[in-house]
Amino acid sequence: MRIWVSRPEPGAARTARRLEALGHAALVAPVLRIVPTGAPPPQGGFDGLILTSGNAVPATEGVPRDLPVFAVGARTAERARRAGFSHIRCAEGDAVDLAALVTKTLRPGSSLLHAAGEDRKAEPAASLAAAGFSVAVWTAYAARAEGALPEVAARALRDGESAGPAAVLHFSRRSARAAAELCREAGLMGAFRALNHYCLSPDVAAGLAEFGLAAHFVATRPSEDALLAGLPPSDRPSPARQAPG
Structure with a gap:
């Protein structure tokens, strides 16, 4: 076929x-084509980096490679690994699993950086905020229609x-x-x-x-x-x- x-x-x-x-x-x-927004990541110390798509990885050049990464799935985790991140935890493929992984790993009150796309959904940031985490959303890339x-x-x-x-x-x-x-x-x-x-x-x-x-x-x-x-x-x-x- x-x-x-x-x-x-x-x-x-x-x-x-x-x-x-x-x-x-x-x-x-x-x-669609994926393009970087060029927006710099927020300043401040973070306890973890959330990746809901591998498309965000190219934009993370200035993010410390020893920052713990929480990836939505195996392919996103592999792209983060190839980009040099050394501490990577991988969820089962969706935002609900990702939020659960973070809450099992970090204490409430931890500060997280979410490298996201321009067209993003409320999760996992909404669940994490409700659980007491501080989530800074960074619009790192965008999808543009041909x-x-x-x-x-x-x-x-x-x-x-x-x-x-x-x-x-x-x-x-x-x-x-x-x-x-x-x-x-x-x-x-x-x-x-x-x-x-x-x-x-x-x-x-x-x-x-x-x-x-x-x-x-x-x-x-x-x-x-x-x-x-x-x-x-x-x-x-x-x-x-x-x-x-």
């Missing part, structure tokens, strides 16, 4: 490799059943909305509507609902593993299983 990967880089290429390993064909056409639907996606959607994608993966509410808006502007909403929409979470699926679209599949946990587990088996061998020619 040919699957459109609409998430921004660097995650899009990684997801494409995983799809290929599963025997699917990936159409990489991000509808000005037009990537040509490779537009061309594939126009091809329809002959060579077009059969499904699309949505990793965030923002990217789901951006994909829908760009398809509508390109006059390809009908083709977009006909795709099977695989969503990382109910919140992501809500982005499609704003356009009257229903998700074909919603992951049980907000992780790439859970999302890819919802795909049907491939009808062609993966590269690893192909017989030598």
Whole structure:
């Protein structure tokens, strides 16, 4: 099955490799790009750094590498490790798990720095503040929608059943909305509507609902593993299983 990967880089290429390993064909056409805001981190001493996305890691160049890091999931933790952070604790993949990890590790009253995106949710900062922690939110990066639907996606959607994608993966509410808006502007909403929409979470699926679209599949946990587990088996061998020619 040919699957459109609409998430921004660097995650899009990684997801494409995983799809290929599963025997699917990936159409990489991000509808968002991640850009640093250039805002400096707040001044002051902190007892920990909260990372709810690996996209924040490049902006943390000036943050001390011995500061304890609380990462939302394994991939974010790995990016922090590669960036030189030495004390990293990893949650199970969502904000609720992350808040629980912090409360188990640090005492109430501890001061935390949350390196976040411009489009962020209330958690985990709300739960941590309610538990007595001081959370300084630093807007370190932002997701910007592309000005037009990537040509490779537009061309594939126009091809329809002959060579077009059969499904699309949505990793965030923002990217789901951006994909829908760009398809509508390109006059390809009908083709977009006909795709099977695989969503990382109910919140992501809500982005499609704003356009009257229903998700074909919603992951049980907000992780790439859970999302890819919802795909049907491939009808062609993966590269690893192909017989030598």
